[in-house]
Amino acid sequence: MDNSVLSKTVCLKYFSQFAERTGKTTEEWLTEAITVEALWIELDKQYGFELDISAVRPAVNHQFCDWKMAINHRDIISFIPPVSGG
Amino acid sequence: MDNSVLSKTVCLKYFSQFAERTGKTTEEWLTEAITVEALWIELDKQYGFELDISAVRPAVNHQFCDWKMAINHRDIISFIPPVSGG
Amino acid sequence: MHHFELVDYQIQRESLVDRFSDPSCGAFVSFEGWVRNHHDNRPVSHLFYESYPELAMSEGQAVLQQALAKYQINSAICIHRLGSLQIGDMAVWVGVNAAHRDAAFQACRYVIDDIKARVPIWKKEFYLDSQESKWIGSEVKSL
């Protein structure tokens, strides 16, 4: 089985403390993660976000989603740290 | 005992439905009533305000007062029907 | 700071809000009472408000003082208009600022509730469907 078939390129968007942590606001990311949860764990290893997953909400293609959401090639994915508007 | 000693002239102020009922906004009134409660009963007999005393609040000299408040000569007295500002 | 006022002209919210400017306050809540075109299923044409000015002033100020004592707020202002008002006109304005929004919301609600319940101001309604007019007050309802 060709490993590249399982690999997907996703567009990551970073905000607030995550943008500060990564030093980026967007990033193309090659991943084999099946779910956004697996992707979060992968990114957390890379960058060390220092925030428990329970305080974060995942969003795919500009919509909040479940942590079990499957990732598709070219998805726009963001992990939303605690908000502080108002 | 000279009856005139007990008589007092008060200045009555009428508002809202009471002004409509009496056809007046102010009135000089000669009374022998000792308390504002007695004065209310006297005026209610005269004008028939059609409002239970429990819905009315007395005021003497521009301040709300107790129904047992004693009346003095030249007091400015008003009976306040239910309010409806706002 | 607190300020209660009875006016016989159009209430200008912008100049009122300016008086709340305070770098320590993060929250501002205001209430406006507008003349509605209906009441108890009757079509209202316009209103007339009268007051007992001396007593209304002291009661209105007492309401604001009590709000300041009861809630962690910075300032409270209430302006009530008197005379003839048309549909859509602002009859009453209440503004409250505070460090935090919880106190501002609660105090603003407290002020308008108490103003309506205690301050000697009366509303006379005129109707589209009849020549009669009516002093409101025997029934105590929320706006």
Place this chain on the structure above:
Amino acid sequence: MHHFELVDYQIQRESLVDRFSDPSCGAFVSFEGWVRNHHDNRPVSHLFYESYPELAMSEGQAVLQQALAKYQINSAICIHRLGSLQIGDMAVWVGVNAAHRDAAFQACRYVIDDIKARVPIWKKEFYLDSQESKWIGSEVKSL
């Protein structure tokens, strides 16, 4: 009617209130969030707000739609400012009108609470007593 908007200029309340004009409404409640000069006992010099615009728009609109479904209100508008804000600047404005004040107060409170809890907007604080700045969000507090 409901309207949510993100702007990068000064919020003008007067033109917003004009949009609520409705002869069937007797009550209008608004909330304004102002930039305070202190937070958690630290002197704040200014703020910077950023958002995730696409998601903030859909979440903001959802908050207003839910307020309209939950309360007997007529209209709800919320405007949030982004970018660099100074002490005293208005960061957020919420307005709600209704036939009766109870619904207007409750819905206005609901909207600002949910906007603050759900909509992806973040505030960065800059301080007078240090060079560091801080993204607010790990702690969830009322304004």
